[in-house]
Amino acid sequence: MFLKIDCILKNTTLTNEIGREVDGVVVTCSRCGHKTRSYGQGPNSVKRCLALMREKCPDKLDAFYAIKRTEDDGEYDGEYGND
Ligand SMILES: [Zn+2]
Secondary structure, eight states: OEEEEEEEEEEEEETTSSSSSEEEEEEETTTTEEEEEESSSSSSHHHHHHHHHHHHHOTTTTTEEEEEETTEEEEEEOTTOOO
């Protein structure tokens, strides 16, 4: 059985490799507060953050990560859950 872990999505500005500010997303694990970041704000960027969370979150092991809500808007429609 998989443990489901809710994550919080935030649209933000990140600094890229050459010091420019670019749009990005930050996803935060609601259990341990681990954060992953990805450039861009489309579905692929969110999916990348969730994939990184599966690799890096200290809770991990067989956990299922899904966006529960956004930091700014509250409710989230769940479109970006793991496949
Ligand atoms: Zn975690």
